[in-house]
Amino acid sequence: MPETGVIAQPGTAERRRPRTAVSRRLLMCSPSHFDVTYSINPWMEPAKPVDGTLALTQWERLLGIYRELGHTVDVVQPMGGLPDMVFAANGATVVDGRVLGARFRHEERTAEGPLYLSWLRANGFTDTHWPEYINEGEGDYLLVGRRLLAGTGFRTDPRSHAEAQEFFGLPVTGLTLVDPRFYHLDTALAVLADDEIMYYPEAFSPGSRAVLRELFPDALLATARDAEVFGLNAFSDGLHVLLPESATGLMSGLRERGFEPIGIDLGELLKAGGSVKCCTLELREG
Template identity: 65%
Template sequence: MTSVSVRDRASTPRHYLMCRPSHFDVNYAINPWMDPAKPVDTALAVLQWETLYDLYRSLGHTVDLLEPVPGLPDMVFSANGATVVDGLVLGARFLNSERAAEAPAHAAWFRAHGYEVHVPQYVNEGEGDFAVTDSWILAGRGFRCTPEGHQEAQEFFGRPVISLELTDPRFYHLDTALAVLDGDEVMYYPEAFTPGSRAVLARLFPDALLVSKDDADVLGLNAVSDGLNVVLPEAAVKLAGDLRDRGYKPFPMDLSELLKGGGSVKCCTQELRP
């Protein structure tokens, strides 16, 4: 085990934007996790979401709320609606028409709270495909976000954007295959990426935590870290142990109802970076 894996950890207060799943349902299928034939318990989804919301607040984080809009069942996945870096807001442009109206709803919230919003020309789905480390913005492509969207983000934020190609439709967003733990420390599932992208990740992050297929298959990488506390799906049992070995404190969460929509902890959590 490397020295980076056993160093002391410290949490940093974060600012999140979430959206209560008041209208959550699965009445269309735009990723392999979604099956409209399977019943959805919206009340249970709300209860699971509220447990996550309460946990963030108990850990000392600030959580703002985006008002859910009837007819937009995926708004609970608030991470997809924008990317905020250095106080700059890059809005989203969704690939699928079913989610298109979420982008202006997010933009309206940011404008109402004093932010200027850059409305993108090219497809990007917010933090679904953008992961921010200290040195880079990692950007997924292959299913949703486009290379042009990556270039647009680099020009807007003035930070280097590293494009990574996803190959498995189950890992349709970067945040299903990779998570930032702290600084330039990440964890990821190698088989979700092309060989070239795996080589880039290995070069940039030689001490990364590599995640097993079993943990990836339950969206264990759809996780949120504050530098010490890592909130992740409870089914990712081995991953929780691996995080403990590296000095992190895992907080397993049951978001099984929201998983029917193809999302979990990170999908529900947009970070507002000052």
């Protein structure tokens, strides 16, 4: 049977219900220095040309949509020599006004963590913690209601999960990623609402899939087709879901559940393994 773009979930009622957008405060970073000059994930091919002008145009479109939807967006100053700094989601995790800094696994990105932490401190986020263990910010930490889902397997050290739980005082549920194409949690799972997610099951270990089924039995499941175009690297404000425009199956599934998907083309940034969510750090002020 041909793949349709959404995995059927027999016996699970569609969770169509009224949806409400909630204005968010977000942090982004311009891709004015974006390039692919090294390879730290399977998407990065330094030999493949990158169109910097197009990358900036695509990013500015995402920024504009956020602002049109009523979200407040701050922009951190990019720094030369840090081509991946555009992926602001990796820069920290912010919950209730508290900031867990990011400590990167690869040397090429280690300078980003202190830069983001410095910006946050200078802009009113004074309750901060510099991590003992490697964690790559909201790349691997996603808040669902009052629970943090925490990825590991390729980047974030699992010992960081306990560190985050102690700092934030919230339950942390560890999830193990097993496919190197989905090296961060936010490439394989997206938060749609306080009790609702969408994810690609094959990106996770058997035990982690079982945990997700237990916690989110009605989750929207992505096919390989939509996962491979980074359809799960998405941002939701509770009503609008911004995601890559080529993830047509997920967009159909989102509409069936009462969301309003907005397709975005970030094809140039995908050359470095990033899309909508990677570009977006949520500043939760509590």
